[in-house]
Amino acid sequence: MKSPLRYVRPNILALEPYSTARDEFSGGNISVWLDANESPYENGVNRYPDPHQKLLKERISRLKGIPANQIFVGGAGSDEAIDLVFRIFCDPGKDNVIAIAPSYGVYSVAAATNNVALRTVQLADNYALPTKELLAAADAHTKVMWICSPNNPTGNAFELSELELLADSFDGMLVVDEAYVDFSDKGTMLSVLANHPNLIVLQTFSKAWGMAGLRLGMAFAAPEVAELFARVKYPYNVNAPTQLEVMRRIDEGVAPQVSEICQQRSMLLAAFAELSIVERVFPTDANFVLIRVADPNAVYDYLVSRGVIVRNRTRLRGCEGCLRITIGTPAENERVVNLLREISK
Numbered sequence: 001m002k003s004p005l006r007y008v009r010p011n012i013l014a015l016e017p018y019s020t021a022r023d024e025f026s027g028g029n030i031s032v033w034l035d036a037n038e039s040p041y042e043n044g045v046n047r048y049p050d051p052h053q054k055l056l057k058e059r060i061s062r063l064k065g066i067p068a069n070q071i072f073v074g075g076a077g078s079d080e081a082i083d084l085v086f087r088i089f090c091d092p093g094k095d096n097v098i099a100i101a102p103s104y105g106v107y108s109v110a111a112a113t114n115n116v117a118l119r120t121v122q123l124a125d126n127y128a129l130p131t132k133e134l135l136a137a138a139d140a141h142t143k144v145m146w147i148c149s150p151n152n153p154t155g156n157a158f159e160l161s162e163l164e165l166l167a168d169s170f171d172g173m174l175v176v177d178e179a180y181v182d183f184s185d186k187g188t189m190l191s192v193l194a195n196h197p198n199l200i201v202l203q204t205f206s207k208a209w210g211m212a213g214l215r216l217g218m219a220f221a222a223p224e225v226a227e228l229f230a231r232v233k234y235p236y237n238v239n240a241p242t243q244l245e246v247m248r249r250i251d252e253g254v255a256p257q258v259s260e261i262c263q264q265r266s267m268l269l270a271a272f273a274e275l276s277i278v279e280r281v282f283p284t285d286a287n288f289v290l291i292r293v294a295d296p297n298a299v300y301d302y303l304v305s306r307g308v309i310v311r312n313r314t315r316l317r318g319c320e321g322c323l324r325i326t327i328g329t330p331a332e333n334e335r336v337v338n339l340l341r342e343i344s345k
């Protein structure tokens with residue numbers, strides 16, 4: 001197997017990580033900390049947080065079954081991990097990346113801010129993975145391929161076997177963004193991470209886990225790649241309350257909420273399919289449903305006028321006529337169905 005280090009920018013490979021005041025001593029019997037110019041008055045947040053997020057990573061390691069030295073956590077959500085992938089692997093103005101389309105908007109924003117060319121490949125019929133076209137889009141300067149699965153905004157997850165084939169065939173880093181994986185029964189690429197050193201899996205606590213306000217994202221990768229994330233990240237990139245709160249909420253779990261959303265999803269798919277204004281309901285493995293209607297702007301405006309906001313995706317190529325509707329509480333879902341029923345008359 002090829003080492004993933006061959007895809008890394010030379011300046012990043014040569015980088016000496018910033019060493020924080022807290023790197024040299026941790027634990028032991030030290031009780032006086034006069035090394036970091038903090039306030040000495042204890043108020044719960046006067047100390048810098050653990051820059052290595054050791055306890056949090058150990059907790060995530062148990063949750064996901066992935067060793068702690070293969071985990072990166074970011075305090076600005078997975079968006080932080082997305083930006084770091086560009087900064088670790090892509091030389092601005094020289095390298096390029098490939099992504100499926102339509103997909104998550106942050107890949108193109110991060111590509112643009114890093115001055116890296118983004119080559120998009122439209123999904124095939126029924127939003128299937130265009131494996132051959134994706135591989136054909138690569139050249140000697142292609143460092144990263146972005147696949148979102150389940151994909152936002154189409155909702156479908158790709159088969160693990162197809163994604164593994166991409167990882168094996170692509171001469172670069174394959175990033176699989178699994179923000180919605182907790183709602184999918186197609187499985188996670190974490191199960192094959194050990195076999196693919198060029199694979200990076202992104203997950204987040206923002207969706208199924210109900211912690212969008214805390215902004216904690218994760219990347220899982222080979223140890224040598226995870227070490228690069230640790231080198232390039234901002235030193236104290238996850239604040240102390242977030243580290244504690246996420247650990248507490250992992251212990252609490254979210255299984256009942258996730259199963260209710262999956263039940264509501266079946267209900268919504270059936271209800272939308274009955275409506276005359278709905279031309280198509282796309283299959284979904286996520287906590288949202290993509291529907292196609294004849295006049296998306298009119299439907300969108302009507303819902304807004306009744307106090308309900310959905311995502312109008314009609315201007316996105318490949319999503320013409322489409323609205324993306326997040327699955328809410330049973331009462332919220334009933335409301336959106338009733339409103340759509342009203343204008344179906």
Ligand SMILES: *Cc1c(COP(=O)(O)O)cnc(C)c1O
Pocket residue numbers: 076077078079080104148152177179203204205206207212215216217
């Ligand atoms: C919501 C979402 C994320 C999560 O972003 P955070 O920054 O972790 O909140 C990542 N990828 C996709 C495709 C998403 O839809």
